[in-house]
Amino acid sequence: MVQFIITAIMLRCISVKVLLLVLMHSDSTFERPIVNGFEPGYPEQFHFAVSLQRVLENAGNNRTHFCGGTYIGNRWIVTATHCITGFENKTIVAYIGGHTLNTTESRRIFPIEETVINPSYNRVTLAGDIALLRIVEPTESDDQFLELLDNMIESTLLLPNRPLTGSGTYNSNVLNVIDDREGEGHDNDEYGSEECHIFGYGSATYYGPGSDTLQYGSVQPLSHRECREMLGPVLAPATANSGMFCAIGYADACKGDSGGGLVCRPRLSAPSKEESLDESRPYSLRGIISYGAGCGLPASPGVYTDVGFYWNWIQEQILL
Structure with a gap:
């Protein structure tokens, strides 16, 4: 890891x-x-796990994992600021659900719509190393998956x-x-x-x-x-x-x-x-x-x- x-x-x-x-x-x-x-130990243990992936436009729009995140519901992901500095939103997608990457399902892949970096972030000491990402509004076909995931997270993942x-x-x-x-x-x-x-x-x-x-x-x-x-x-x-x-x-x-x-x-x-x-x-x-x-x-x-x-x-x- x-x-x-x-x-x-x-x-x-x-x-x-x-x-x-x-x-x-x-x-x-x-x-x-x-x-x-x-x-x-069981498939749903880390259903909030996120793989942040670069979209390689010069390689047939293939994706490659580069950082992680945690999906907290309502289209929001918590991650580290140092992961996303220098990226344009359109070059990052989030694969949500903790499943195997080489068998990714399209309904689990969401482009990033918004990036919010904590203003106290210090790129030297890494203090304040927290950022929020918001995925795009899901399509009708993906909405059912996200709604089910939001319901699961509401009762199984807390924010201190x-x-x-x-x-x-x-x-x-x-x-x-x-x-x-x-x-x-x-x-x-x-x-x-x-x-x-x-x-x-x-x-x-x-x-x-x-x-x-x-x-x-x-x-x-x-x-x-x-x-x-x-x-x-x-x-x-x-x-x-x-x-x-x-x-x-x-x-x-x-x-x-x-x-x-x-x-x-x-x-x-x-x-x-x-x-x-x-x-x-x-x-x-x-x-x-x-x-x-x-x-x-x-x-x-x-x-x-x-x-x-x-x-x-x-x-x-x-x-x-």
Whole structure:
């Protein structure tokens, strides 16, 4: 899976290097898949997943995936600003629904009608890395598909109405980091009761090809202090309330996953052999895949835009 990489920020601070040396001597570190994701457990799990695709006018109008997004209903898509800067609307289409790309159905493909970039976006630090795309009004033949999808999303995908504020909790069962959490005061952290996933069509390695099949993996949000310790003060978000946060886990985003979502839902109280679309356990769109240093490196979290931080701005745009 994938995320945007900035070449100039590949260096690590000394504290992270020390932690990496510790991890390299842990037998359990290399037993965990970090970048490679898994196919969804059931077809509807990520029905809000979006593949943003360039239209290659000089190649017979063929399309190629370049970034991800999350469809939130009413023709609106949430993605990362860095994905779409420099594009004309007519060169981008959205493939909605999380299905395999090489068997795309025309009813799932929508041209982009409107692009809204957050005014606080900083192309150097990537702060404010959030944008909204609106797809064109569907034709009569496509309207039934979109209406059905909107109804599903209304009950299965929530938008957080407050920021994550850089809090979060480790879960030693899913993270590729060794850490002692005792005495941190996280026992009552509501995010510890959630399972969080990232999803996308990106590559499993930085130089590898993208995936035609949607992949997902488990991550957990980190506190701002933990993020700075692992990612370093240069790469980590500036402050705990900057509108960006870090997450780390089994999976990591990589090239082509940028703009995709980080979604969380309540954990099951007991293991389940079979899962299906469950309206009693909806996902919340908590983050947008933004940037990181490399793909799947031990103790190297990814950085995500905090959707809740921009809740008011999102509401202002989609209600216009």
